[in-house]
Amino acid sequence: MDVVLLAVLQAAVVALGAPLMVGTLRTLKARLVGHRGPVPWQPFLDLRKLLAKTPVVSDTTSWIFRATPYVLAGAMLVAALATPLLTSRPPLAFAGIILLMSLFLLGTFFLALAGLDAGSAFGGMGSSREVAVAALAEPTVMLAVFALALRANTTNLGGIVERVSAEPQLAINPAHLLAFVAFFIVMLAETGRLPVDNPATHLELTMIHEAMVLEYSGRHLALVEWASAMKLLVFLSLLANLFFPWGVPAGITPLAMLGGLLALGAKLVVLAGALALLETAIAKLRLFRVPELLAGSFALGVLSVSAVFLLR
Amino acid sequence: MGALVYALTALLGAGAAAAGVAGMLGARWALRIDWLVPLGGLELQMDALAGLFVALVGAGAVPVSLYAIGYAGRERRGALAYAVFVAAMLVVPLAANVMTFVLAWELMSLASYVLVLDGARAGREAAASAYAGWVYALMTHAGLACLLAGMLLLTAWTGSPRFADWTAAAPTFGVGARSLVWALLALGFAAKAGGVPLHVWLPLAHPAAPSHVSALMSGVMIKLGVYGLLRASLAWLAPAVPWWGAALLLVGAVSAVVGVLYAIVDRDLKRLLAFSSIDNVGIVLVGTGAALTFAAADLPGLALLALAAAFYHIVNHAAFKSLLFMAAGSVLHGAGTRDMEALGGLIKRQPWTAACFLVGAVAIAGLPPLNGFVSEWLTFQALLQNVLIPQPASNLVFALGIAGLALAAGLAVACFVKAFGITFLALPRSETAASAHEAPVIMRVAMVATAAACAALALGASWVVPALAAVAATLIPGPPPVTVGAWRTLEVSGDFATLSVPAVALALGAGILLPFVALVALRARPRPRRYETWSCGRLLQTARMEYTAIAFADPFTRVFDFFYRPVKRLDIDMHPESRFFVRRIRYENPTRFIVDDWLYAPLGRALRAVARRTAIVQSGSPNLYVAYVLAALLVLLLVA
Numbered sequence: 001m002d003v004v005l006l007a008v009l010q011a012a013v014v015a016l017g018a019p020l021m022v023g024t025l026r027t028l029k030a031r032l033v034g035h036r037g038p039v040p041w042q043p044f045l046d047l048r049k050l051l052a053k054t055p056v057v058s059d060t061t062s063w064i065f066r067a068t069p070y071v072l073a074g075a076m077l078v079a080a081l082a083t084p085l086l087t088s089r090p091p092l093a094f095a096g097i098i099l100l101m102s103l104f105l106l107g108t109f110f111l112a113l114a115g116l117d118a119g120s121a122f123g124g125m126g127s128s129r130e131v132a133v134a135a136l137a138e139p140t141v142m143l144a145v146f147a148l149a150l151r152a153n154t155t156n157l158g159g160i161v162e163r164v165s166a167e168p169q170l171a172i173n174p175a176h177l178l179a180f181v182a183f184f185i186v187m188l189a190e191t192g193r194l195p196v197d198n199p200a201t202h203l204e205l206t207m208i209h210e211a212m213v214l215e216y217s218g219r220h221l222a223l224v225e226w227a228s229a230m231k232l233l234v235f236l237s238l239l240a241n242l243f244f245p246w247g248v249p250a251g252i253t254p255l256a257m258l259g260g261l262l263a264l265g266a267k268l269v270v271l272a273g274a275l276a277l278l279e280t281a282i283a284k285l286r287l288f289r290v291p292e293l294l295a296g297s298f299a300l301g302v303l304s305v306s307a308v309f310l311l312r
Numbered sequence: 313m314g315a316l317v318y319a320l321t322a323l324l325g326a327g328a329a330a331a332g333v334a335g336m337l338g339a340r341w342a343l344r345i346d347w348l349v350p351l352g353g354l355e356l357q358m359d360a361l362a363g364l365f366v367a368l369v370g371a372g373a374v375p376v377s378l379y380a381i382g383y384a385g386r387e388r389r390g391a392l393a394y395a396v397f398v399a400a401m402l403v404v405p406l407a408a409n410v411m412t413f414v415l416a417w418e419l420m421s422l423a424s425y426v427l428v429l430d431g432a433r434a435g436r437e438a439a440a441s442a443y444a445g446w447v448y449a450l451m452t453h454a455g456l457a458c459l460l461a462g463m464l465l466l467t468a469w470t471g472s473p474r475f476a477d478w479t480a481a482a483p484t485f486g487v488g489a490r491s492l493v494w495a496l497l498a499l500g501f502a503a504k505a506g507g508v509p510l511h512v513w514l515p516l517a518h519p520a521a522p523s524h525v526s527a528l529m530s531g532v533m534i535k536l537g538v539y540g541l542l543r544a545s546l547a548w549l550a551p552a553v554p555w556w557g558a559a560l561l562l563v564g565a566v567s568a569v570v571g572v573l574y575a576i577v578d579r580d581l582k583r584l585l586a587f588s589s590i591d592n593v594g595i596v597l598v599g600t601g602a603a604l605t606f607a608a609a610d611l612p613g614l615a616l617l618a619l620a621a622a623f624y625h626i627v628n629h630a631a632f633k634s635l636l637f638m639a640a641g642s643v644l645h646g647a648g649t650r651d652m653e654a655l656g657g658l659i660k661r662q663p664w665t666a667a668c669f670l671v672g673a674v675a676i677a678g679l680p681p682l683n684g685f686v687s688e689w690l691t692f693q694a695l696l697q698n699v700l701i702p703q704p705a706s707n708l709v710f711a712l713g714i715a716g717l718a719l720a721a722g723l724a725v726a727c728f729v730k731a732f733g734i735t736f737l738a739l740p741r742s743e744t745a746a747s748a749h750e751a752p753v754i755m756r757v758a759m760v761a762t763a764a765a766c767a768a769l770a771l772g773a774s775w776v777v778p779a780l781a782a783v784a785a786t787l788i789p790g791p792p793p794v795t796v797g798a799w800r801t802l803e804v805s806g807d808f809a810t811l812s813v814p815a816v817a818l819a820l821g822a823g824i825l826l827p828f829v830a831l832v833a834l835r836a837r838p839r840p841r842r843y844e845t846w847s848c849g850r851l852l853q854t855a856r857m858e859y860t861a862i863a864f865a866d867p868f869t870r871v872f873d874f875f876y877r878p879v880k881r882l883d884i885d886m887h888p889e890s891r892f893f894v895r896r897i898r899y900e901n902p903t904r905f906i907v908d909d910w911l912y913a914p915l916g917r918a919l920r921a922v923a924r925r926t927a928i929v930q931s932g933s934p935n936l937y938v939a940y941v942l943a944a945l946l947v948l949l950l951v952a
Contacts, residue, residue: 051831051834052838053838054838054839054840055838055840055841056840056842056843057840057841057843058842058843058844058845058846059842059843059845060657060738060739060844060845060853061845062659062666062736064670064737066840069827070825070828071824073823073824073826073827074820074821074822074824074825074826074827075823077819077823077826078816078820081819081823092812092816094799094811094812094815096809096810098692099689099811102678102679102680102685103680105678105679105725106679106680109674109677109725109728112729112733113729113732113733116729116733116734116858116864117737118845119656119737119738119739119845119853119858120845120853120857120858121847121857121859122847124863124864125859125863127733127859127864128730128863128864128866129867131725131726131729132726132867132871134722135719135722135723135726135868136719136722136871137722138718138719138721138722139716139718139719141718142715142717143711143714143715146696146711149696150696153808154807154808154809155696155808155809156809159807215845215846218838219831223827288867288870288871291871298715302711302715308699
């Protein structure tokens with residue numbers, strides 16, 4: 001019963017926290033460049049507006065196009081249940097990082113198909129680029145996982161969190177820090193942030209994610225946007241709790257989880273601030289420079305794994 | 313006539329599958345008929361490993377044979393060769409001496425060679441089929457030569473053609489002798505399995521054969537190469553020498569990446585699937601290599617884990633690859649082409665085929681909750697524990713294997729987005745695709761059953777994996793590497809990694825339904841309006857505005873241009889009066905195969921040069937030939 005309660009609670013935190021997170025990020029970015037910017041809860045207003053609108057669906061599309069928003073949202077909800085957010089024992093306590101990454105890939109797979117489904121060149125272009133970025137990010141993820149698993153002797157997410165909190169000196173280990181940077185770059189690529197993709201642009205020829213979802217409208221678009229926000233939140237929480245697992249309680253008492261929520265909130269605000277600063281400071285890379293960035297993060301992953309072997 | 317043969321083959325497959333499962337569970341029997349075959353007689357022996365592969369061939373042949381009734385049931389051509397092919401594949405794992413093995417192996421190769429030539433005989437793409445058959449015959453016989461050399465060496469050293477005697481005598485040989493024989497056998501078996509760089513026949517032969525044969529060749533036949541590798545490394549020549557495992561691991565990682573890289577740029581649906589088989593054999597070889605390395609490092613628990621993962625991927629790949637080839641055959645049957653640039657929009661004309669292909673695509677891309685994900689996950693868990701081997705060189709090989717496998721997994725997702733998206737979605741790109749028809753009922757039944765098997769293999773992982781680990785334990789004795797906890801959770805090496813596939817499937821189902829139910833409850837479901845695709849205000853949408861297969865793969869061609877070495881050819885045909893009126897633009901950007909360019913082209917040139925030199929002795933003069941005979945006789949007399 002506890003598990004079901006925890007699942008409901010955690011799903012609610014991610015479902016409601018994700019739009020708030022994206023809103024906060026936008027507000028921070030606006031403030032950094034001297035604009036007043038929207039209120040942090042603006043995404044909720046956008047979602048409400050989208051839900052009320054009549055979706056327009058192209059005649060060319062098939063059931064894949066209409067099913068994809070649900071599959072995507074479902075995959076992100078499961079990812080949310082598999083991540084140690086409030087406690088180190090998430091509802092799907094067996095989950096490891098490979099499962100989590102595969103859930104993200106499942107979302108990408110269907111979204112890329114939906115991009116092709118409408119038969120416009122924009123959707124195809126977005127799909128092709130999105131899967132290219134996702135495919136090239138994959139080896140880095142595995143190497144970063146490898147580095148973490150080597151230290152913690154488990155690939156279980158909760159297990160890694162517990163192991164690193166038990167031995168805080170692990171968190172300042174060079175292997176750990178290199179893995180963090182590699183994973184951070186992968187996060188930028190996977191969630192479509194600068195310098196890989198610009199979440200604010202609607203210029204068809206430069207964008208990746210936005211081109212792919214160009215055909216969506218109404219409730220379908222609402223679901224896609226909400227799922228993308230959840231992906232960002234899950235990725236940032238993963239960075240926060242895997243690499244800096246301070247304040248993640250092992251028990252699931254109400255008080256402990258409140259503490260866990262506050263700690264997670266604080267860490268997310270710091271990470272969102274860093275992300276906003278980064279996105280304000282740098283420009284988008286040319287598309288075919290992105291593989292170089294990912295190769296760099298792959299090199300960091302290799303260094304991280306070698307550091308584990310050298311320092312054992 | 314054809315239909316009857318296929319139905320009987322399906323029955324044979326079902327019987328063999330039952331016998332194979334009995335063998336996996338411990339039934340042992342042997343059969344020996346001395347007079348049937350010269351040099352040692354026909355000798356068959358059932359053990360757990362043989363049982364696994366007999367069950368694989370048998371279970372694979374059942375849906376494929378049913379499918380063949382719908383696909384080629386009215387033709388007599390090819391039916392008999394197909395039945396011989398299946399029967400020979402069933403004998404290979406059971407063979408217990410050299411003569412039986414070589415006969416079954418060669419029969420399997422010849423029967424499939426005849427089936428590859430099918431296109432040439434039927435007058436479809438005659439030249440391509442003939443070339444494919446020629447390369448296939450050449451590679452398979454080069455492989456057989458290596459196998460025979462290795463086997464005859466062992467026979468000479470032990471004085472016995474029986475495999476059981478080799479196993480008993482192997483520990484007395486030196487490491488060098490065993491490694492020599494292993495290298496010969498590994499070359500032969502890896503050529504059959506399609507390991508890079510011996511894979512060249514595979515992308516030619518598999519698409520040329522009729523689709524039900526492609527399904528069996530990719531799903532089952534190439535796995536018999538892996539069977540041979542396992543038998544040679546863990547029985548005939550045991551104990552394994554450390555470098556064998558490392559070599560297999562590296563070949564596997566290279567095959568995985570190279571296979572999927574070629575798959576991603578191909579526009580022929582069946583050839584794409586054939587290249588993807590090289591990728592999947594690579595994953596299996598990585599698991600096998602890891603198992604040998606762990607066994608050599610005296611870590612039997614991890615060796616069992618890696619071997620069980622390899623077995624599991626073998627079984628899974630047989631399921632989803634035969635499903636994909638059957639669906640591709642249904643596309644060919646219904647739309648008349650397998651060129652993806654002429655397909656598109658088939659999901660509306662062939663809903664069943666599309667749904668089955670989608671299941672296969674999700675499975676082969678390694679996405680949860682289907683079976684490809686579970687076996688790749690298990691392989692990764694085995695590889696990630698390599699830190700227990702205290703040799704940095706080994707650890708480096710494993711790290712390369714992990715990175716290669718991860719890259720291959722990511723690229724496979726892209727590859728199957730392309731395969732499904734371009735073939736089945738958007739508008740049809742040709743007349744034939746626009747008028748495609750759905751497959752007949754019996755083909756659909758076979759595909760749906762195989763798709764269900766993909767789901768069952770994933771949901772039943774907690775039953776399948778321990779059973780496969782038990783088979784592995786007959787080769788490498790050790791503790792069970794996987795235990796099963798609450799919620800059918802697979803627990804790998806204690807608490808190193810855990811996964812409950814039913815829980816993931818359940819959570820995914822609930823997660824997909826939840827937003828739907830919430831929207832219904834909120835009454836936020838206005839009826840969608842149908843309209844055309846938005847595209848910058850152009851007047852009408854045609855299939856020429858869609859992304860093509862080549863365009864989809866373009867980012868990969870650019871990123872990996874050091875690998876593809878694309879050749880750009882731009883040819884502009886202008887009006888003779890004025891160069892401002894362009895009549896036709898032709899743009900080609902074909903990728904090249906570096907293995908062909910760097911290995912086989914020089915090899916072919918060298919062979920031809922040697923052949924020209926030695927052709928001098930063939931003068932055409934009978935007098936000279938008589939002189940040769942005389943000289944040979946004299947030399948023999950002198951030597952004797």
